[in-house]
Amino acid sequence: MAELLFWPALLLYGEAAVGYLGDARHPGRAGRAATWGVRLGWLAQTALLAVQVSRDDGFPWGTWASSLSLFVWLVVSAYLIWGCRRPYRLLGLVVMPLAVALLVIARAGGGTGLGGASHYSNLFLVVHVGLVLAAFAGFTLAAALSGLYIWEERRLVTRPATILRRQMPALVTLDSLALRTVAWSVPLLTLGAAVGLVRLLVRGDRLDALIAVTAATWFVWCAYLGLRLLGGWAGRRAAYLALAGFALVIVVRLALPATHFA
Amino acid sequence: MMRLVLIGTSHHHAPIELREQVALAREDAQAFAARLAADGREAVCLSTCNRTELYVAADDPEQAEQDAVAALASLGPEVEPALYRLQDRAAAHHLFRVASGLDSLVPGEGEILGQVRVAHELGTTGPLLDRAFRQALHSGRKVRAETAIGQSPASVSAAAAALAEQVFGSLEGRSILLLGAGKVSEQAARNLRSRGAEIALVANSKTERERIGEELTRVDVVIASTTASGLVLEAATVADALRRRKDRRLLLIDLAVPRDLDPAIRELDGCYLYDIDDLEGIVTETLSLRRREAERAEAIVAVEAEKFHEWHASLDVVPAIASLRARAEEIREAELLKAEALLGRLDESQRRAVEAVTAQIVNKLLHMPTVRMKEAAAAADGVLYAEAVRHLFGLGEDER
Numbered sequence: 001m002a003e004l005l006f007w008p009a010l011l012l013y014g015e016a017a018v019g020y021l022g023d024a025r026h027p028g029r030a031g032r033a034a035t036w037g038v039r040l041g042w043l044a045q046t047a048l049l050a051v052q053v054s055r056d057d058g059f060p061w062g063t064w065a066s067s068l069s070l071f072v073w074l075v076v077s078a079y080l081i082w083g084c085r086r087p088y089r090l091l092g093l094v095v096m097p098l099a100v101a102l103l104v105i106a107r108a109g110g111g112t113g114l115g116g117a118s119h120y121s122n123l124f125l126v127v128h129v130g131l132v133l134a135a136f137a138g139f140t141l142a143a144a145l146s147g148l149y150i151w152e153e154r155r156l157v158t159r160p161a162t163i164l165r166r167q168m169p170a171l172v173t174l175d176s177l178a179l180r181t182v183a184w185s186v187p188l189l190t191l192g193a194a195v196g197l198v199r200l201l202v203r204g205d206r207l208d209a210l211i212a213v214t215a216a217t218w219f220v221w222c223a224y225l226g227l228r229l230l231g232g233w234a235g236r237r238a239a240y241l242a243l244a245g246f247a248l249v250i251v252v253r254l255a256l257p258a259t260h261f262a
Numbered sequence: 263m264m265r266l267v268l269i270g271t272s273h274h275h276a277p278i279e280l281r282e283q284v285a286l287a288r289e290d291a292q293a294f295a296a297r298l299a300a301d302g303r304e305a306v307c308l309s310t311c312n313r314t315e316l317y318v319a320a321d322d323p324e325q326a327e328q329d330a331v332a333a334l335a336s337l338g339p340e341v342e343p344a345l346y347r348l349q350d351r352a353a354a355h356h357l358f359r360v361a362s363g364l365d366s367l368v369p370g371e372g373e374i375l376g377q378v379r380v381a382h383e384l385g386t387t388g389p390l391l392d393r394a395f396r397q398a399l400h401s402g403r404k405v406r407a408e409t410a411i412g413q414s415p416a417s418v419s420a421a422a423a424a425l426a427e428q429v430f431g432s433l434e435g436r437s438i439l440l441l442g443a444g445k446v447s448e449q450a451a452r453n454l455r456s457r458g459a460e461i462a463l464v465a466n467s468k469t470e471r472e473r474i475g476e477e478l479t480r481v482d483v484v485i486a487s488t489t490a491s492g493l494v495l496e497a498a499t500v501a502d503a504l505r506r507r508k509d510r511r512l513l514l515i516d517l518a519v520p521r522d523l524d525p526a527i528r529e530l531d532g533c534y535l536y537d538i539d540d541l542e543g544i545v546t547e548t549l550s551l552r553r554r555e556a557e558r559a560e561a562i563v564a565v566e567a568e569k570f571h572e573w574h575a576s577l578d579v580v581p582a583i584a585s586l587r588a589r590a591e592e593i594r595e596a597e598l599l600k601a602e603a604l605l606g607r608l609d610e611s612q613r614r615a616v617e618a619v620t621a622q623i624v625n626k627l628l629h630m631p632t633v634r635m636k637e638a639a640a641a642a643d644g645v646l647y648a649e650a651v652r653h654l655f656g657l658g659e660d661e662r
Contacts, residue, residue, distance in 0.1 A: 027410060156429065156534045161543035164414045164424050165551060170431030171511065234509035235532065 005048035006112045012041030017096040035084045065109025072102045074137035087169040094144040131192030138185030143246030145178040146239035217248040263577045264390045265323040268353035269330040270315030276344040283338030284314040292384040299386035306385030310377050319390035355567040361402035369552045370411030375402040401566035411555035414548040418541045419449035422515045434458035439481040442488030446517045478503035484514045486522035497526035504532050578644035579635040585657040590624045
């Protein structure tokens, strides 16, 4: 059953990634097909997660690979909220290839099959893993928005004659959307991390590398919020800071999870 | 059958002096259409700054054409030679192209769609023109939805406004600083104001220009088009303002030749400077994109016009089809009546079954001739087929 749902999800996300590439070259049908790819792929992945939940004792995301699959779903969900609108199609060019790559990695790590029930308590996993992953999904989206901002601003500076050829979100809109996304995500990470820390203290476990880098990630994103809301930062400087924060998210999601889940 | 006639002139055939003579205000266009629609005709008058066209649906197309030509010729002595005359399929195709902006001076301009809608509303329409205009409007909307023909600006002032939207999104509440008040900068400012922006200062005099540095910390867009021979705004002034603006972006549009704004402003962070060459480059690119998209739009229009033609042509055979079906129904009912003695013994459900079966036989038998007649009508053989059907089935003989 999981196989039957995984492949459609992966293929549809792949179709969306290719479609967005085609849309970047010739805006039109490819973009619409890509949008449908995202929607249908998301439905297939939602069904896959639902099957995993029903078979694996409520919360089957206790391994790094399965949590990566959930992370992909959260990223695509956040993108779906407004990312499918025409001016944001270019964002799909960043988000969907990333979703495909991460889903493939999740599968390679056995995170998209059944039988991955965790030995941790469900409540802890729901609160800790759920909140942290939701926050990381928000940071991913904020980074994609910031990347788009930097690309669009570069075009405004270099002034190509084709600058108005495709419909794009305004610079100011991208900037404020990134801020709003981070403003939602930082509290989620704070809460998720706090739950993890409490459990760590109660069980007397030791800090690991992932916890340390997560703390650094939290600090960078808090700094982002502080500098934007109190320091008047906006635009390019804020966008580069968001990308730096995202680099840490990548390290947390891909490079260090083994130390934490072991 | 009603025929469609179009008489008109446009920017392709008439210079501005001539178009001025035939340009009609809304009320005049409405009255014009109403006058032509006498004797059971339908008429619509489409009058814009680039065209005046009369669409007439009439049983006698020659007479309708004469009347329309006479009506337009009465507006000026040199009008008649500049008129074009189209009928039926060609007239409908022309209307569809007009509504889609494909016949406009700037391909894909969107204003024409609204003008066609208003003309339709003010016209004296009946089944033919109503259908033609509705389908033309549908075609226009489809072209705009499925192609990028109307998406990018087609003038320097519109390009300036589109750039401002690219930076700021909605221009509601954004403020503009105008340096000088040339014609193009006025147009650009009008374009920005129509999108919600406000003019903070028009700096024409020397005293007003002394306030520029201070205003630069507040405004979002600067449009310059003075006749000054040297630079009006130095990079150092802008750099100073940018420091005080923190990360708020500033868009500067220089429409003057020689330039008013220091090109070194481009090197500063947080602002975007466009000169007239940049904007003209954008417009040229936009127009070439519109021309490329026009090819796709023509294909859409051709399909929509063909659908209309098929519907219009089918009107040739509709009376024959209706007569044939009426005759078949008449025969069916008569035969059922003859069999009443037998059917009388059947219960209600059995009677209904017999009714349904006989009706189905009639429908199935007439389905193919109906389809074939409609196809023949689209291929211009409709009248011939209709006559053949009338002859073969003896339709209308009773009345003779």
